[in-house]
Amino acid sequence: xxxxxxxxxxxxxxxxxxxxxxxxxxxxxxxxxxxxxxxxxxxxxxxxxxxxxxxxxxxxxxxxxxxxxxxxxxxxxxxxxxxxxxxxxxxxxxxxxxxxxxxxxxxxxxxxxxxxxxxxxxxxxxxxxxxxxxxxxxxxxxxxxxxxxxxxxxxxxxxxxxxxxxxxxxxxxxxxxxxxxxxxxxxxxxxxxxxxxxxxxxxxxxxxxxxxxxxxxxxxxxxxxxxxxxxxx
Amino acid sequence: xxxxxxxxxxxxxxxxxxxxxxxxxxxxxxxxxxxxxxxxxxxxxxxxxxxxxxxxxxxxxxxxxxxxxxxxxxxxxxxxxxxxxxxxxxxxxxxxxxxxxxxxxxxxxxxxxxxxxxxxxxxxxxxxxxxxxxxxxxxxxxxxxxxxxxxxxxxxxxxxxxxxxxxxxxxxxxxxxxxxxxxxxxxxxxxxxxxxxxxxxxxxxxxxxxxxxxxxxxxxxxxxxxxxxxxxx
DNA sequence: CGGTTCATGTCGCAC
DNA sequence: GTGCGACGTGAACCG
Numbered sequence: 145x146x147x148x149x150x151x152x153x154x155x156x157x158x159x160x161x162x163x164x165x166x167x168x169x170x171x172x173x174x175x176x177x178x179x180x181x182x183x184x185x186x187x188x189x190x191x192x193x194x195x196x197x198x199x200x201x202x203x204x205x206x207x208x209x210x211x212x213x214x215x216x217x218x219x220x221x222x223x224x225x226x227x228x229x230x231x232x233x234x235x236x237x238x239x240x241x242x243x244x245x246x247x248x249x250x251x252x253x254x255x256x257x258x259x260x261x262x263x264x265x266x267x268x269x270x271x272x273x274x275x276x277x278x279x280x281x282x283x284x285x286x287x288x289x290x291x292x293x294x295x296x297x298x299x300x301x302x303x304x305x306x307x308x309x310x311x312x313x314x315x316x317x318x319x320x321x322x323x324x325x326x327x328x329x330x331x332x333x334x335x336x337x338x339x340x341x342x343x344x345x346x347x348x349x350x351x352x353x354x355x356x357x358x359x360x361x362x363x364x365x366x367x368x369x370x371x372x373x374x375x376x377x
Numbered sequence: 378x379x380x381x382x383x384x385x386x387x388x389x390x391x392x393x394x395x396x397x398x399x400x401x402x403x404x405x406x407x408x409x410x411x412x413x414x415x416x417x418x419x420x421x422x423x424x425x426x427x428x429x430x431x432x433x434x435x436x437x438x439x440x441x442x443x444x445x446x447x448x449x450x451x452x453x454x455x456x457x458x459x460x461x462x463x464x465x466x467x468x469x470x471x472x473x474x475x476x477x478x479x480x481x482x483x484x485x486x487x488x489x490x491x492x493x494x495x496x497x498x499x500x501x502x503x504x505x506x507x508x509x510x511x512x513x514x515x516x517x518x519x520x521x522x523x524x525x526x527x528x529x530x531x532x533x534x535x536x537x538x539x540x541x542x543x544x545x546x547x548x549x550x551x552x553x554x555x556x557x558x559x560x561x562x563x564x565x566x567x568x569x570x571x572x573x574x575x576x577x578x579x580x581x582x583x584x585x586x587x588x589x590x591x592x593x594x595x596x597x598x599x600x601x602x603x604x605x606x607x608x609x610x
Numbered sequence: 611c612g613g614t615t616c617a618t619g620t621c622g623c624a625c
Numbered sequence: 626g627t628g629c630g631a632c633g634t635g636a637a638c639c640g
Contacts, residue, residue, distance in 0.1 A: 199440070207493070209434065261441055321616090325629065326630090330564070365567070445636095
């Protein structure tokens with residue numbers, strides 16, 4: 145099921161990779177390579193030893209020594225493998241779009257092929273969890289808050305939680321599962337403005353940003369617009 | 378320099394990985410594994426064959442069959458490798474923070490160690506390129522626009538390009554290298570509002586969003602706030 | 611397919 | 626270290 149090659153020449157490596165991908169396997173290549181990307185931007189990597197992962201969905205990832213994100217990558221397009229000039233070359237072309245990645249190996253130190261899993265993860269602790277909590281305990285938003293609906297549509301987009309305050313005012317709630325900055329404050333402001341416009345002119349609309357923490361600039365933005373922040377957890 | 382093992386037992390795989398990382402190498406492991414993440418969120422992956430890349434900076438990436446992003450990962454913390462119960466286990470703990478990832482292998486099909494490059498890329502086509510273009514040809518913003526400074530500070534943050542229009546009005550320019558949505562329109566609005574507040578009350582301040590394309594909702598947002606959009610490239 | 615928003619976003623830079 | 630915004634963001638969700 146899992147195959148491997150050590151220090152193959154370009155022809156053997158190309159055949160190995162093509163065969164493996166033909167069988168629906170993923171291919172891991174380690175070797176000295178350089179990359180060229182042209183498309184939404186232009187980016188090239190000098191020659192150096194890297195790990196290249198070619199997935200069954202034709203995602204190609206080029207990983208260097210550090211970081212979570214690949215140094216170069218290609219998604220969505222087709223991938224062609226070839227040994228030219230004694231060098232293994234992957235050409236990843238997003239047929240229609242202009243995005244094109246080329247990975248050229250000076251040498252392949254190691255190649256492995258395997259049949260990877262595609263399983264879904266169990267998740268929790270996300271924004272929708274926070275929504276559950278707020279619906280279960282609306283006082284987290286403000287004392288006496290009464291939720292009416294979630295994802296209520298406005299011209300500016302859906303409001304996370306929509307309801308009424310103890311005073312009868314409309315309350316729009318924006319939820320964030322982590323520290324929030326100015327962008328989140330603006331998002332809430334857009335929703336509140338849209339509601340003020342949509343509802344009767346005399347309707348009182350307030351906005352509450354619910355998150356574990358907030359930056360100073362975001363706090364000021366909220367204050368300027370008469371919006372409030374409610375910390376949770 | 379590059380070492381490899383085929384179908385090692387847990388003890389051999391653990392020793393191999395520990396040695397390699399001790400030598401500053403990166404380790405690639407392929408095998409049946411399950412993961413547990415606990416921290417900012419909770420997420421777990423069921424057992425399945427995956428590729429695990431353990432980098433010299435102690436980034437650990439767990440890749441499945443599809444997608445650019447890893448199915449699970451850990452960065453920043455320390456990594457401990459151990460063979461317990463005949464199973465290879467990576468424990469990635471962000472010492473102080475709560476983020477913790479555990480990767481437990483039922484079996485290791487393949488292990489490779491190599492010395493990866495950490496080279497910087499040549500980049501172009503980014504937002505700062507767009508800035509160059511706008512400074513070289515200010516008419517891209519609007520006819521007669523005269524840039525005065527870049528990254529001009531405001532209480533809301535730095536304005537990409539700051540200058541004057543033909544009519545003498547202050548013009549704030551926000552640059553985006555690709556299609557923009559409501560968030561970019563709000564960002565420009567924040568800058569313009571900050572400038573209107575900061576400058577003399579009688580100062581005329583306008584805002585221009587420069588980008589290749591804009592969504593309809595963003596266009597409406599701009600219009601509502603008297604801001605404009607200028608397409609480029 | 612486009613539009614919008616979420617993310618364990620990550621990453622880089624300035625203060 | 627925190628704050629802030631860009632990113633070839635990616636990925637899900639919804640029309």
